[in-house]
Amino acid sequence: xxxxxxxxxxxxxxxxxxxxxxxxxxxxxxxxxxxxxxxxxxxxxxxxxxxxxxxxxxxxxxxxxxxxxxxxxxxxxxxxxxxxxxx
Amino acid sequence: xxxxxxxxxxxxxxxxxxxxxxxxxxxxxxxxxxxxxxxxxxxxxxxxxxxxxxxxxxxxxxxxxxxxxxxxxxxxxxxxxxxxxxxxxxxxxxxxxxxxxxxxxxxxxxxxxxxxxxxxxxxxxxxxxxxxxxxxxxxxxxxxxxxxxxxxxxxxxxxxxxxxxxxxxxxxxxxxxxxxxxxxxxxxxxxxxxxxxxxxxxxxxxxxxxxxxxxxxxxxxxxxxxxxxxxxxxxxxxxxxxxxxxxxxxxxxxxxxxxxxxxxxxxxxxxxxxxxxxxxxxxxxxxxxxxxxxxxxxxxxxxxxxxxxxxxxxxxxxxxxxxxxxxxxxxxxxxxxxxxxxxxxxxxxxxxxxxxxxxxxxxxxxxxxxxxxxxxxxxxxxxxxxxxxxxxxxxxxxxxxxxxxxxxxxxxxxxxxxxxxxxxxxxxxxxxxxxxxxxxxxxxxxxxxxxxxxxxxxxxxxxxxxxxxxxxx
Numbered sequence: 001x002x003x004x005x006x007x008x009x010x011x012x013x014x015x016x017x018x019x020x021x022x023x024x025x026x027x028x029x030x031x032x033x034x035x036x037x038x039x040x041x042x043x044x045x046x047x048x049x050x051x052x053x054x055x056x057x058x059x060x061x062x063x064x065x066x067x068x069x070x071x072x073x074x075x076x077x078x079x080x081x082x083x084x085x086x087x
Numbered sequence: 088x089x090x091x092x093x094x095x096x097x098x099x100x101x102x103x104x105x106x107x108x109x110x111x112x113x114x115x116x117x118x119x120x121x122x123x124x125x126x127x128x129x130x131x132x133x134x135x136x137x138x139x140x141x142x143x144x145x146x147x148x149x150x151x152x153x154x155x156x157x158x159x160x161x162x163x164x165x166x167x168x169x170x171x172x173x174x175x176x177x178x179x180x181x182x183x184x185x186x187x188x189x190x191x192x193x194x195x196x197x198x199x200x201x202x203x204x205x206x207x208x209x210x211x212x213x214x215x216x217x218x219x220x221x222x223x224x225x226x227x228x229x230x231x232x233x234x235x236x237x238x239x240x241x242x243x244x245x246x247x248x249x250x251x252x253x254x255x256x257x258x259x260x261x262x263x264x265x266x267x268x269x270x271x272x273x274x275x276x277x278x279x280x281x282x283x284x285x286x287x288x289x290x291x292x293x294x295x296x297x298x299x300x301x302x303x304x305x306x307x308x309x310x311x312x313x314x315x316x317x318x319x320x321x322x323x324x325x326x327x328x329x330x331x332x333x334x335x336x337x338x339x340x341x342x343x344x345x346x347x348x349x350x351x352x353x354x355x356x357x358x359x360x361x362x363x364x365x366x367x368x369x370x371x372x373x374x375x376x377x378x379x380x381x382x383x384x385x386x387x388x389x390x391x392x393x394x395x396x397x398x399x400x401x402x403x404x405x406x407x408x409x410x411x412x413x414x415x416x417x418x419x420x421x422x423x424x425x426x427x428x429x430x431x432x433x434x435x436x437x438x439x440x441x442x443x444x445x446x447x448x449x450x451x452x453x454x455x456x457x458x459x460x461x462x463x464x465x466x467x468x469x470x471x472x473x474x475x476x477x478x479x480x481x482x483x484x485x486x487x488x489x490x491x492x493x494x495x496x497x498x499x500x501x502x503x504x505x506x507x508x509x510x511x512x513x514x515x516x517x518x519x520x521x522x523x524x525x526x527x528x529x530x531x532x533x534x535x536x537x538x539x540x541x542x543x544x545x546x547x548x549x550x551x552x553x554x555x556x557x558x559x560x
Binding site for chain 1: 228231234
């Protein structure tokens with residue numbers, strides 16, 4: 001599952017940023033390397049929230065600067081969602 | 088790359104609005120064979136000009152923003168090698184907001200703007216400074232954080248004084264048609280950064296010079312622009328756009344189809360019923376479009392005292408923008424009506440704009456003259472004394488006229504309403520259920536006004552080039 005999360009996120013980033021999937025590396029910085037501006041940042045966030053049916057919280061936002069951070073955050077939110085569903 | 092036959096293109100764009108033109112120029116620059124089909128006899132969409140009785144008018148868009156160093160419009164004009172082609176002047180202040188008790192301007196020097204606001208609202212001094220600082224430097228992180236909030240949420244957090252909140256919301260109403268309780272924070276912040284704090288630019292020769300320059304550039308890059316060419320259908324095959332059919336029944340094959348037309352029209356009339364899945368149709372059917380305007384075009388004699396030529400003036404007789412939004416749906420001019428006006432830089436014409444509902448042709452045929460007269464006399468009473476005796480020519484455009492010339496749904500002035508849930512949705516740039524179909528322009532939810540559609544045209548071109556690259560790899 002985590003692998004496919006990364007794949008989906010990379011695909012969304014590629015779609016929004018115009019950078020080919022193959023060229024997107026997990027250590028890349030959204031703003032410096034991928035030239036994500038405010039509009040694209042929202043597009044990515046909204047698309048990720050919709051795709052994984054999660055909600056990114058305000059306190060998470062400052063921590064997302066690289067692709068890796070985004071993947072980790074989505075994984076965490078998915079785990080929390082699964083735990084909540086069980087509880 | 089295989090050579091294409093006469094009626095085969097790499098990309099066909101429906102509509103030569105600014106979004107379509109920018110997208111077309113970038114694709115043609117990248118070596119693609121591009122055709123733009125435009126139903127009107129001139130390019131520009133809402134960014135056109137016309138001449139009547141010797142008076143030159145801009146039809147709707149009357150200045151633009153985003154032209155500072157690093158601004159999106161400057162970036163695109165420079166990347167397309169058009170800097171020498173357009174002579175652009177800047178009106179300073181770009182914008183003045185007038186109410187019975189205040190007169191506040193947006194200057195290119197932000198400190199002058201801050202000073203004016205601080206003079207009028209001494210109790211909010213430091214809040215004013217931080218407000219403009221945030222508007223100037225809105226970061227992607229801030230936008231993500233605020234993505235579900237309205238501009239009113241933000242104003243409530245910034246200020247205590249209700250009046251300053253209303254005054255700051257007036258230009259948002261001017262440029263989105265929405266009150267602060269509905270416009271998304273992100274759209275509002277973009278209006279501040281791209282229209283108000285970096286606005287007032289004007290191409291010498293009139294707004295038409297802007298699309299004309301892109302059209303000329305498109306041809307230089309080998310692209311083609313067909314005017315008076317209405318598109319009837321987007322042809323699809325197995326959930327893939329394969330070309331367009333013109334009104335004359337001519338099929339034009341294209342690898343990519345980009346609609347710079349209204350999203351509703353794209354989905355409901357251009358696409359066949361079976362070619363778009365029902366979820367997406369439902370989404371488009373339930374999205375809320377922006378509202379329309381009534382525009383009066385006045386030709387003036389040279390004796391009218393020049394009131395702020397070149398500056399966009401928003402006049403509001405009160406501080407209840409929520410009420411103004413609701414009243415905008417009555418086809419009535421009252422003493423409470425707020426309006427926007429701009430006197431041309433050479434002071435020969437004055438254009439007045441007021442929110443108005445969509446009504447059919449018969450309605451406006453009956454009411455247009457009285458509506459125009461009421462608007463002119465309201466302006467005379469509230470901000471331009473003696474206006475009527477200086478008018479030598481008068482013509483007006485109703486929401487129905489806006490629809491007729493541009494095809495925008497019910498004359499919608501800004502594409503979809505910029506409410507939080509309708510901002511930056513990638514499905515509007517590339518509908519998920521159909522391959523090789525893209526949208527560009529203000530129906531993509533990426534932004535409004537000229538900076539917004541320039542951005543959208545650029546972003547859609549970037550996306551198409553990426554899709555093509557993926558296919559090659």
